[in-house]
Amino acid sequence: MINQDLKALIHRLPSFSRTRFAPSPTGFLHLGHVTSALFVWLIAKVKDAEIVLRIEDHDQSRVRPHFTAQIIEDLNFLNLLPDHGNNLAKSSYIQSRHPERYHDALFPLQTYFCECSRKTIEGRIGSPSKATEIAYDGFCRHRGLTSGALRLFWDPEPIKFWDYRLGEFTHNPKQQCGDLLLREKNQNYTYQFSVVVDDFMENIDFIIRGADLLESTGRQLRLHEMMGNAAYPKVFHHPLVYAESGAKLSKRDLSESIQDWARKGLTSEQIVGKAAYLSGLWLREEPLSFEDLLHEYKSL
Numbered sequence: 001m002i003n004q005d006l007k008a009l010i011h012r013l014p015s016f017s018r019t020r021f022a023p024s025p026t027g028f029l030h031l032g033h034v035t036s037a038l039f040v041w042l043i044a045k046v047k048d049a050e051i052v053l054r055i056e057d058h059d060q061s062r063v064r065p066h067f068t069a070q071i072i073e074d075l076n077f078l079n080l081l082p083d084h085g086n087n088l089a090k091s092s093y094i095q096s097r098h099p100e101r102y103h104d105a106l107f108p109l110q111t112y113f114c115e116c117s118r119k120t121i122e123g124r125i126g127s128p129s130k131a132t133e134i135a136y137d138g139f140c141r142h143r144g145l146t147s148g149a150l151r152l153f154w155d156p157e158p159i160k161f162w163d164y165r166l167g168e169f170t171h172n173p174k175q176q177c178g179d180l181l182l183r184e185k186n187q188n189y190t191y192q193f194s195v196v197v198d199d200f201m202e203n204i205d206f207i208i209r210g211a212d213l214l215e216s217t218g219r220q221l222r223l224h225e226m227m228g229n230a231a232y233p234k235v236f237h238h239p240l241v242y243a244e245s246g247a248k249l250s251k252r253d254l255s256e257s258i259q260d261w262a263r264k265g266l267t268s269e270q271i272v273g274k275a276a277y278l279s280g281l282w283l284r285e286e287p288l289s290f291e292d293l294l295h296e297y298k299s300l
């Protein structure tokens with residue numbers, strides 16, 4: 001049973017040409033990822049846009065190659081395929097294979113080296129409550145260091161943006177994060193930097209991702225501007241299954257990976273049906289192929 005409100009919302013979205021699905025291979029795909037993938041594939045297909053699969057393995061200390069292989073296999077199993085050809089493994093973009101892209105993107109930016117750890121920053125400005133990020137205080141800005149982590153020298157104004165599901169937001173990156181960390185001491189590029197470089201280089205003009213990433217949006221759009229992408233992407237943050245569907249999702253549901261479900265004999269339709277129900281895209285839990293879901297959402 002289709003969710004008519006979401007259907008109307010998706011049909012009202014502006015047209016766009018490319019979006020992406022960008023999982024980090026730090027674990028196996030679970031139902032939360034599948035709901036995210038369903039939003040990406042569904043919205044893109046309804047709007048006749050292209051989908052890029054990007055494996056965000058920028059954090060080499062946490063990623064494992066077998067997670068990448070399994071993510072690709074799981075998407076194939078669920079019949080969430082790329083636009084070009086039928087081979088997700090061949091058509092996906094894997095960050096760690098393109099270090100020069102991030103290296104080159106640093107050039108136009110004003111940056112400086114920083115040797116502060118979270119602990120030393122907190123020692124100066126006090127520690128926030130556990131989950132809150134800390135805004136860098138600019139301590140190393142003028143120290144002329146020649147090695148360490150790399151930060152962006154910037155003074156961003158607050159930014160207003162429109163989320164196509166949630167409405168208008170104003171973010172103030174200066175207060176949220178201060179000078180953005182672009183590369184860590186161990187040379188890993190950060191998520192905040194690499195995602196903007198990739199979205200810009202790949203001409204992504206519409207971002208569909210979970211509401212857990214909403215807090216990062218203002219700074220990312222400001223970084224797009226700094227890198228010369230004045231027409232930065234439009235954004236749509238979908239609901240998180242574990243936060244917004246309350247009792248529908250048990251801890252066990254989230255800890256089981258897609259391959260666990262598949263090994264137990266669940267079909268691709270049963271998994272898609274579960275994810276579609278949890279995400280609110282479908283109002284009853286029942287087996288459903290992605291093609292059926294798309295058919296219902298695409299029809300006028």
Ligand code: GLU
Pocket residue numbers: 022023024056195208209210213
């Ligand atoms: N790699 C991020 C994640 O798996 C998603 C990044 C994004 O969509 O901006 O949470």
